[in-house]
Amino acid sequence: xxxxxxxxxxxxxxxxxxxxxxxxxxxxxxxxxxxxxxxxxxxxxxxxxxxxxxxxxxxxxxxxxxxxxxxxxxxxxxxxxxxxxxxxxxxxxxxxxxxxxxxxxxxxxxxxxxxxxxxxxxxxxxxxxxxxxxxxxxxxxxxxxxxxxxxxxxxxxxxxxxxxxxxxxxxxxxxxxxxxxxxxxxxxxxxxxxxxxxxxxxxxxxxxxxxxxxxxxxxxxxxxxxxxxxxxxxxxxxxxxxxxxxxxxxxxxxxxxxxxxxxxxxxxxxxxxxxxxxxxxxxxxxxxxxxxxxxxxxxxxxxxxxxxxxxxxxxxxxxxxxxxxxxxxxxxxxxxxxxxxxxxxxxxxxxxxxxxxxxxxxxxxxxxxxxxxxxxxxxxxxxxxxxxxxxxxxxxx
Amino acid sequence: xxxxxxxxxxxxxxxxxxxxxxxxxxxxxxxxxxxxxxxxxxxxxxxxxxxxxxxxxxxxxxxxxxxxxxxxxxxxxxxxxxxxxxxxxxxxxxxxxxxxxxxxxxxxxxxxxxxxxxxxxxxxxxxxxxxxxxxxxxxxxxxxxxxxxxxxxxxxxxxxxxxxxxxxxxxxxxxxxxxxxxxxxxxxxxxxxxxxxxxxxxxxxxxxxxxxxxxxxxxxxxxxxxxxxxxxxxxxxxxxxxxxxxxxxxxxxxxxxxxxxxxxxxxxxxxxxxxxxxxxxxxxxxxxxxxxxxxxxxxxxxxxxxxxxxxxxxxxxxxxxxxxxxxxxxxxxxxxxxxxxxxxxxxxxxxxxxxxxxxxxxxxxxxxxxxxxxxxxxxxxxxxxxxxxxxxxxxxx
Numbered sequence: 001x002x003x004x005x006x007x008x009x010x011x012x013x014x015x016x017x018x019x020x021x022x023x024x025x026x027x028x029x030x031x032x033x034x035x036x037x038x039x040x041x042x043x044x045x046x047x048x049x050x051x052x053x054x055x056x057x058x059x060x061x062x063x064x065x066x067x068x069x070x071x072x073x074x075x076x077x078x079x080x081x082x083x084x085x086x087x088x089x090x091x092x093x094x095x096x097x098x099x100x101x102x103x104x105x106x107x108x109x110x111x112x113x114x115x116x117x118x119x120x121x122x123x124x125x126x127x128x129x130x131x132x133x134x135x136x137x138x139x140x141x142x143x144x145x146x147x148x149x150x151x152x153x154x155x156x157x158x159x160x161x162x163x164x165x166x167x168x169x170x171x172x173x174x175x176x177x178x179x180x181x182x183x184x185x186x187x188x189x190x191x192x193x194x195x196x197x198x199x200x201x202x203x204x205x206x207x208x209x210x211x212x213x214x215x216x217x218x219x220x221x222x223x224x225x226x227x228x229x230x231x232x233x234x235x236x237x238x239x240x241x242x243x244x245x246x247x248x249x250x251x252x253x254x255x256x257x258x259x260x261x262x263x264x265x266x267x268x269x270x271x272x273x274x275x276x277x278x279x280x281x282x283x284x285x286x287x288x289x290x291x292x293x294x295x296x297x298x299x300x301x302x303x304x305x306x307x308x309x310x311x312x313x314x315x316x317x318x319x320x321x322x323x324x325x326x327x328x329x330x331x332x333x334x335x336x337x338x339x340x341x342x343x344x345x346x347x348x349x350x351x352x353x354x355x356x357x358x359x360x361x362x363x364x365x366x367x368x369x370x371x372x373x374x375x376x377x378x379x380x381x382x383x384x385x386x387x388x389x390x391x392x393x394x395x396x397x
Numbered sequence: 398x399x400x401x402x403x404x405x406x407x408x409x410x411x412x413x414x415x416x417x418x419x420x421x422x423x424x425x426x427x428x429x430x431x432x433x434x435x436x437x438x439x440x441x442x443x444x445x446x447x448x449x450x451x452x453x454x455x456x457x458x459x460x461x462x463x464x465x466x467x468x469x470x471x472x473x474x475x476x477x478x479x480x481x482x483x484x485x486x487x488x489x490x491x492x493x494x495x496x497x498x499x500x501x502x503x504x505x506x507x508x509x510x511x512x513x514x515x516x517x518x519x520x521x522x523x524x525x526x527x528x529x530x531x532x533x534x535x536x537x538x539x540x541x542x543x544x545x546x547x548x549x550x551x552x553x554x555x556x557x558x559x560x561x562x563x564x565x566x567x568x569x570x571x572x573x574x575x576x577x578x579x580x581x582x583x584x585x586x587x588x589x590x591x592x593x594x595x596x597x598x599x600x601x602x603x604x605x606x607x608x609x610x611x612x613x614x615x616x617x618x619x620x621x622x623x624x625x626x627x628x629x630x631x632x633x634x635x636x637x638x639x640x641x642x643x644x645x646x647x648x649x650x651x652x653x654x655x656x657x658x659x660x661x662x663x664x665x666x667x668x669x670x671x672x673x674x675x676x677x678x679x680x681x682x683x684x685x686x687x688x689x690x691x692x693x694x695x696x697x698x699x700x701x702x703x704x705x706x707x708x709x710x711x712x713x714x715x716x717x718x719x720x721x722x723x724x725x726x727x728x729x730x731x732x733x734x735x736x737x738x739x740x741x742x743x744x745x746x747x748x749x750x751x752x753x754x755x756x757x758x759x760x761x762x763x764x765x766x767x768x769x770x771x772x773x774x775x776x777x778x779x780x781x782x783x784x785x786x787x788x789x790x791x792x793x794x
Contacts, residue, residue, distance in 0.1 A: 002627060005531070007509075008506050063639065108402065132663075244671050246494070246666075266523060267530075269640075272494075274672050275672065
């Protein structure tokens with residue numbers, strides 16, 4: 001019998017694996033995945049960018065690079081991030097193997113088994129897993145349509161002054177689909193200021209906005225750069241180039257950056273030089289900007305299609321957000337409904353989604369469901385939503 | 398002041414970073430790095446393999462893949478590993494982000510702060526860092542020209558029955574350059590049998606043998622498949638394709654595999670699909686076999702050049718292994734010599750290597766030095782070795 005470490009001994013099944021298996025079943029229409037549509041990837045452009053490189057750059061793509069990232073990508077990415085107003089020169093930038101690695105490195109930098117960690121409820125499942133794998137005591141704080149519940153956050157911060165950090169995804173939240181209001185961001189900053197609880201601000205979806213007028217709401221708290229809070233800002237190439245490249249980043253104060261770089265050195269030495277070269281060329285060519293504009297329009301259109309289908313088919317007691325960007329509808333069912341029951345019926349009839357408890361830090365609250373539109377044609381949406389609506393009616397009446 | 402986790406608080410400087418900086422200084426001849434020569438990478442072949450794929454496969458390279466690895470690569474890699482006699486069907490195979498990630502996942506699966514871990518002295522620095530970042534109590538066991546010192550290992554196993562695992566690199570050891578004898582592998586197996594101490598067998602360099610007659614010595618202990626020991630076998634594409642792809646693997650018993658897969662899910666979700674597609678095509682095309690044969694010949698020739706230069710220039714009191722494969726000469730100086738002094742003089746005159754204490758689990762023993770020939774032309778070797786020999790004479794007389 002292997003004698004596993006304490007934090008790992010308690011890890012049992014794999015909700016993420018179940019989710020991925022569900023999302024990729026070929027025989028059903030899947031609204032379960034959080035992956036971009038394969039048809040949207042800039043395959044030809046990226047291949048052409050690589051082809052025209054000189055042989056030395058191509059060779060360097062096969063070689064180890066520095067742990068923080070290839071210098072050329074760090075430079076081009078700084079330019080990309082400066083356009084968002086982020087303080088790239090007062091902080092340090094680390095290229096990571098997907099933004100999930102950034103979250104995982106931060107988890108390892110801060111969490112000892114039993115340490116309290118503040119998260120939103122619902123919360124991104126990858127972050128929940130990263131924190132659980134370090135043995136965190138997860139403290140879920142509810143979100144409403146404006147963002148994290150401000151009074152609840154204040155209470156929790158007072159109750160848990162030794163919490164290791166607060167993790168939030170304010171810009172097209174996964175799974176709740178919401179965009180924080182400007183006021184709610186200010187309340188959050190006020191709650192943490194001077195408290196010695198760093199903030200992890202996950203901005204994996206912020207570029208995928210549908211409305212230009214949301215610019216101010218989309219401004220990262222890291223860009224507001226408030227005094228008295230250590231903010232670690234994470235982002236990703238997954239939604240604006242391709243998750244298969246496994247590239248993300250973290251922008252963090254020097255001291256926190258330093259620990260994360262050390263952990264990364266022994267976690268995977270560096271992220272893929274090959275895919276870093278591809279991402280660097282995609283930024284430097286300028287092709288990234290029209291590409292982002294293109295996927296924005298596409299996801300906006302898919303969201304509109306799903307919204308129309310939900311309005312047409314769902315019973316009146318089902319509530320949802322109207323996404324202003326990102327990938328997700330978050331449906332709320334009558335209190336106490338078990339959405340796993342709905343899921344079972346729905347699978348039988350050929351459509352899948354993710355049951356809400358997957359995203360509950362306590363793994364319990366299940367009268368919610370996540371529907372993603374990022375990987376579906378209009379026809380699939382029109383065919384799949386009635387299937388789910390029918391299952392809702394069977395369970396809820 | 399951020400309140401870091403216990404294991405991470407004790408991580409201070411970065412020896413790996415210092416080493417990388419040293420290895421990549423443009424103004425000196427570097428025998429410091431453990432990276433293949435850029436001129437050897439199969440750049441054109443790999444680019445051509447990707448170009449002829451159909452669009453669906455190219456799109457899949459941009460998409461998330463399953464955490465264990467792309468099914469097609471798992472299949473082709475199984476074929477590659479079966480040729481080494483490895484029991485791929487009685488174990489589970491996990492694709493990792495470099496073999497360093499495999500070692501890091503195993504470290505996290507087993508080590509709680511303070512746990513004893515058995516390692517060779519000297520030992521691969523990446524593994525030392527991975528174990529330290531989990532707070533391991535490192536117990537170094539000396540190696541001699543045949544492998545890990547058998548009696549010392551027996552003593553340590555008796556003294557530390559709760560050791561979490563033993564980590565070894567038997568095939569062209571980094572840094573000691575040695576190839577374990579068949580007898581020493583048998584002694585090692587005997588020491589661990591029935592002891593509840595798993596073995597991590599790191600085989601990153603085994604394909605780079607110079608002599609066909611070493612086949613038996615190169616047979617992995619995992620392939621011998623002894624009863625009563627859990628063996629986790631790790632390998633890498635870094636030396637047989639390119640480290641910039643960040644791809645390695647772990648072949649492990651089901652239960653240990655399961656924990657590592659769970660940790661990987663929250664560490665980086667999956668390794669790069671893009672580079673997995675490249676590696677898969679490189680195996681399936683069959684190009685990997687002549688490529689390995691080519692680099693074997695090349696490294697053999699470079700090793701012969703360095704051996705001749707060492708014999709010509711080094712004082713008689715300097716001893717070394719004669720590599721039968723891999724990347725490294727390991728030089729032993731008169732007892733008590735401080736090789737860091739030699740390194741300082743040597744850098745001033747234009748050549749660098751790595752001081753021995755870098756590879757000592759205790760960071761002390763320094764009358765040794767590692768010279769790598771993997772990334773140098775014959776001319777560089779002929780120019781650089783006299784520089785180092787001169788510095789040795791100045792310090793040791």
